[in-house]
Amino acid sequence: MYQEVILDHCKKPRNWGQVQNATHKAEGINPLCGDRICVSMNVVDEKIEDIQYEGESCAICMASGSMMTAKVKGKACTEAIDLTEQFRVLTTEAENKEEPAGFGSLAVFSGIRDLPSRVKCALLPWHTLIAAINSQSEISTEGDKDPVPGSGTQK
Amino acid sequence: MDKLDMEVLSGKLDAELIKKDFPVLSNSANNAPLVYLDSGASAQMPQSVIDRINHYHQYEHANIHRGVYELSEQATISYESVRSTVARFLNVTDTAEVIFTKGTTHAINLVAHAFGRTFIRAGDEIVISHMEHHSNIVPWQQLCEEVGATLKIIPISDVGELDLEEYRRLLSDRTKIIAVTHVSNVLGTINPIKEMVALAHAKDIPVLVDGAQGAPHMKVDLQDLDCDFYIFSGHKVCGPTGIGILYGKRDWLERMNPYEGGGDMILSVTFEKTTYAEIPSKFEAGTPPIASAIGLGEAIKYLESIGLENIENHEKVLTQYATEALSDISGLTVYGTAPQKAGVISFGVQGVHPHDMATLLSDDGVAVRAGHHCAQPVMQRYKVPATTRASFYLYNTLDDIDKLVDSVRSAKKIFS
Numbered sequence: 001m002y003q004e005v006i007l008d009h010c011k012k013p014r015n016w017g018q019v020q021n022a023t024h025k026a027e028g029i030n031p032l033c034g035d036r037i038c039v040s041m042n043v044v045d046e047k048i049e050d051i052q053y054e055g056e057s058c059a060i061c062m063a064s065g066s067m068m069t070a071k072v073k074g075k076a077c078t079e080a081i082d083l084t085e086q087f088r089v090l091t092t093e094a095e096n097k098e099e100p101a102g103f104g105s106l107a108v109f110s111g112i113r114d115l116p117s118r119v120k121c122a123l124l125p126w127h128t129l130i131a132a133i134n135s136q137s138e139i140s141t142e143g144d145k146d147p148v149p150g151s152g153t154q155k
Numbered sequence: 156m157d158k159l160d161m162e163v164l165s166g167k168l169d170a171e172l173i174k175k176d177f178p179v180l181s182n183s184a185n186n187a188p189l190v191y192l193d194s195g196a197s198a199q200m201p202q203s204v205i206d207r208i209n210h211y212h213q214y215e216h217a218n219i220h221r222g223v224y225e226l227s228e229q230a231t232i233s234y235e236s237v238r239s240t241v242a243r244f245l246n247v248t249d250t251a252e253v254i255f256t257k258g259t260t261h262a263i264n265l266v267a268h269a270f271g272r273t274f275i276r277a278g279d280e281i282v283i284s285h286m287e288h289h290s291n292i293v294p295w296q297q298l299c300e301e302v303g304a305t306l307k308i309i310p311i312s313d314v315g316e317l318d319l320e321e322y323r324r325l326l327s328d329r330t331k332i333i334a335v336t337h338v339s340n341v342l343g344t345i346n347p348i349k350e351m352v353a354l355a356h357a358k359d360i361p362v363l364v365d366g367a368q369g370a371p372h373m374k375v376d377l378q379d380l381d382c383d384f385y386i387f388s389g390h391k392v393c394g395p396t397g398i399g400i401l402y403g404k405r406d407w408l409e410r411m412n413p414y415e416g417g418g419d420m421i422l423s424v425t426f427e428k429t430t431y432a433e434i435p436s437k438f439e440a441g442t443p444p445i446a447s448a449i450g451l452g453e454a455i456k457y458l459e460s461i462g463l464e465n466i467e468n469h470e471k472v473l474t475q476y477a478t479e480a481l482s483d484i485s486g487l488t489v490y491g492t493a494p495q496k497a498g499v500i501s502f503g504v505q506g507v508h509p510h511d512m513a514t515l516l517s518d519d520g521v522a523v524r525a526g527h528h529c530a531q532p533v534m535q536r537y538k539v540p541a542t543t544r545a546s547f548y549l550y551n552t553l554d555d556i557d558k559l560v561d562s563v564r565s566a567k568k569i570f571s
């Protein structure tokens with residue numbers, strides 16, 4: 001799992017920090033790992049003009065967040081929601097599904113399927129993104145605060 | 156100290172040989188031999204325990220205490236004889252003081268409920284420590300909320316020892332029970348239970364000891380410790396899951412109301428009134444996990460055949476060897492460095508998240524735990540979100556530790 005791309009994004013996370021005067025912002029926590037991240041965005045006309053994230057987390061969460069911000073920046077909110085769903089499928093559903101086209105380096109996360117205990121780490125930034133889009137202020141990978149229920153992750 | 160000296164020190168116990176008794180440990184993990192360093196979470200079962208459980212299922216199963224036919228009587232005898240085995244293991248004489256539970260968590264809930272609802276009132280205080288497992292925090296918190304009592308916390312020092320001065324100060328007329336862990340599952344600290352019990356008894360306060368990390372790793376002599384309740388889980392003493400022990404002093408158990416109601420715990424039932432059975436049955440409602448109890452008995456016999464003193468000594472050697480080797484790695488911090496310490500090492504490496512560490516170790520076949528270890532207040536105390544934890548048992552060898560240390564070094568390299 002710890003391939004160059006992941007390590008690269010983890011050591012030099014893209015879009016690190018907080019958007020000034022963000023229109024949308026959410027905090028995501030994974031109580032099982034103690035991970036805590038924050039996604040902040042400037043959304044204009046339903047489009048993500050700017051997005052940043054920061055927090056304390058493991059490498060998998062960190063790299064996933066970094067790649068996510070790079071991927072959704074400049075995209076419409078609806079597109080970001082679609083991408084989140086594709087990412088969920090990529091990381092949780094059984095093999096031999098086609099990898100979504102145009103996922104680029106994010107495709108390395110398909111390897112996380114073999115590490116069920118770590119799936120939540122990869123999903124946390126995306127779930128926090130959805131929370132921010134929905135203007136939910138805080139989400140958790142545990143319990144009813146998860147905005148993407150039934151995402152197939154394990155305890 | 157070098158490896159050879161260490162091997163001499165742990166002389167009475169041949170861990171290589173012992174390892175062969177545990178079928179799981181001959182498996183591989185990620186194409187490498189399994190190095191199992193998570194016995195603090197759950198220990199493996201030796202073949203003799205697996206065989207005993209199988210034998211029960213194949214030839215001996217019937218419900219206990221109910222049938223008059225031979226099979227049921229035999230099952231009852233096998234089950235009840237485990238009570239004597241446990242009594243011997245803990246050095247207590249009255250087998251009625253040994254109660255079967257589903258595990259440590261269940262047993263603590265039992266006491267919090269049964270003792271709590273009988274003896275604890277609004278304004279009373281319950282003393283626990285800062286190093287408790289969630290299972291020795293939450294039941295007391297729930298009780299406090301329900302009856303209006305207050306939870307008081309014994310602080311811990313930087314090295315991970317309880318502050319006994321503060322403990323003394325916390326004991327008052329309002330203190331109704333003290334609930335403290337024998338050994339910390341994160342820091343490894345062995346607490347001075349005997350001294351703490353003596354201080355509490357001087358004020359007529361009973362003490363509950365969470366022995367989940369104590370009983371598996373050292374000789375526990377309850378006549379010496381003199382605590383009022385002592386609790387442990389079967390699956391951490393090389394037995395199966397679903398079974399645990401609550402030892403309680405007769406005097407308390409008799410005065411406590413039952414926890415769960417149902418079959419087996421009654422003397423007579425009419426719609427107007429139920430009379431409860433004597434201890435231990437009073438606290439054992441319903442059909443128990445019979446096979447697991449019998450497996451626990453076999454596990455205790457196995458540990459006794461090796462010798463608890465030998466196990467304790469062996470783990471000391473492993474812990475010292477591992478601590479020295481890990482401390483040589485720059486940027487590595489060990490959390491919990493009390494002089495009296497059991498075979499648990501929690502650590503963090505600068506620049507490597509504990510979960511990444513555990514995943515990378517797993518790639519090398521090394522099984523450790525990462526997270527808060529169900530002890531979030533300990534994480535808060537040391538201001539870390541999580542730690543990686545290696546815990547040792549009788550079947551771990553110095554080679555296992557070498558593999559751990561090598562693997563930690565290469566994980567560190569990946570992130571440097």
Ligand SMILES: Cc1ncc(COP(=O)(O)O)c(C=O)c1O
Pocket residue numbers: 195196258259260261288290291336338339340365367368388529
């Ligand atoms: C100190 C301590 N107390 C309680 C428990 C809970 O034991 P169980 O899960 O078997 O109920 C554990 C297990 O991790 C423990 O280490």
